[in-house]
Amino acid sequence: MEHVSLPPLSRVAICGGTHGNEMSGVYMVKEMQKQKVHRTESVSITTVLSNPRAVDACRRYMETDLNRCFTDALLSAPITDSTPYELRRAQELNAQLGPKGSPEAVDLLCDIHNTTANMGMCLIFYSLDWITLHIYNYIQSKMTSAPVRAIQMDIPISEAYSLESVGKRGISIEVGPQPNGVTRADIFNMAKEAVDLTLEWLQKLNSGSTFEGGEVEAYTLVKSVDYPRDPTTNDITAAIHPQLQDNDFKLLKPGDPIFLSFSGETVKHEGEELYPLFVNECAYYEKKIAFHLAKKVTLAFPSISVKKED
Numbered sequence: 001m002e003h004v005s006l007p008p009l010s011r012v013a014i015c016g017g018t019h020g021n022e023m024s025g026v027y028m029v030k031e032m033q034k035q036k037v038h039r040t041e042s043v044s045i046t047t048v049l050s051n052p053r054a055v056d057a058c059r060r061y062m063e064t065d066l067n068r069c070f071t072d073a074l075l076s077a078p079i080t081d082s083t084p085y086e087l088r089r090a091q092e093l094n095a096q097l098g099p100k101g102s103p104e105a106v107d108l109l110c111d112i113h114n115t116t117a118n119m120g121m122c123l124i125f126y127s128l129d130w131i132t133l134h135i136y137n138y139i140q141s142k143m144t145s146a147p148v149r150a151i152q153m154d155i156p157i158s159e160a161y162s163l164e165s166v167g168k169r170g171i172s173i174e175v176g177p178q179p180n181g182v183t184r185a186d187i188f189n190m191a192k193e194a195v196d197l198t199l200e201w202l203q204k205l206n207s208g209s210t211f212e213g214g215e216v217e218a219y220t221l222v223k224s225v226d227y228p229r230d231p232t233t234n235d236i237t238a239a240i241h242p243q244l245q246d247n248d249f250k251l252l253k254p255g256d257p258i259f260l261s262f263s264g265e266t267v268k269h270e271g272e273e274l275y276p277l278f279v280n281e282c283a284y285y286e287k288k289i290a291f292h293l294a295k296k297v298t299l300a301f302p303s304i305s306v307k308k309e310d
């Protein structure tokens with residue numbers, strides 16, 4: 001691949017509390033605001049508590065999931081008396097950090113989340129962007145406290161629904177396992193390390209470092225699996241099988257157990273070999289998702305550096 005040179009990346013947003021009960025981002029942003037972290041040498045940093053009402057209530061959201069409000073259609077929807085709080089907030093955040101798809105948008109938006117699933121350190125991004133792949137590669141090569149993996153979402157940016165899609169590039173940092181409303185130091189430190197490494201990489205890029213090209217492995221979603229349900233009541237009738245629980249990213253083969261019903265029967269995986277992700281994520285019960293299934297892909301990226309001023 002040919003070398004890519006690009007302008008410096010000088011404006012970054014670090015967001016937390018997009019889901020008000022995912023505490024790593026909430027406390028990281030509050031701490032950065034307390035310490036008045038506004039820039040490193042070459043990078044200006046905007047810190048944002050995305051959903052302050054949900055943070056105060058320690059809930060995922062008040063009226064609707066904020067992190068599903070950032071599609072082009074919802075961001076341009078007219079505000080009326082019945083518009084949910086989170087959609088109003090999404091439009092405010094779009095005005096502050098975007099507008100999405102415009103030259104005024106921040107160069108990089110990092111949004112910090114927690115998951116109750118055993119996902120370790122997981123980055124999520126939409127576009128196949130060289131910058132995000134380089135940052136992923138950098139974090140993966142430097143971080144030793146947890147396995148570092150990435151999910152690439154195959155959705156056009158106009159339909160991308162989460163906050164990080166407002167930046168010119170965006171990364172969602174998902175760290176787990178951590179229960180909602182709980183703060184674990186090991187999980188907080190992993191999220192903090194990922195943010196610090198991201199800022200360090202930007203600093204190095206802006207000050208003239210060249211980063212070599214290469215390849216990284218990532219996961220792309222194939223499908224979601226719901227819990228077995230009672231057809232009359234719609235109640236779930238099984239839990240994640242103990243052999244699947246906490247085994248995110250461990251290849252699931254046909255015949256491997258996935259659910260254990262409350263009457264004691266095992267439900268087995270059928271079909272192709274795939275990787276389970278977000279196994280038993282608390283917030284996905286309402287979305288009728290027990291886990292996602294993904295395949296592994298290899299993504300290549302070119303060497304990059306900033307354009308030298310003439």
Ligand SMILES: [Zn+2]
Pocket residue numbers: 018019022113114
């Ligand atoms: Zn979240």
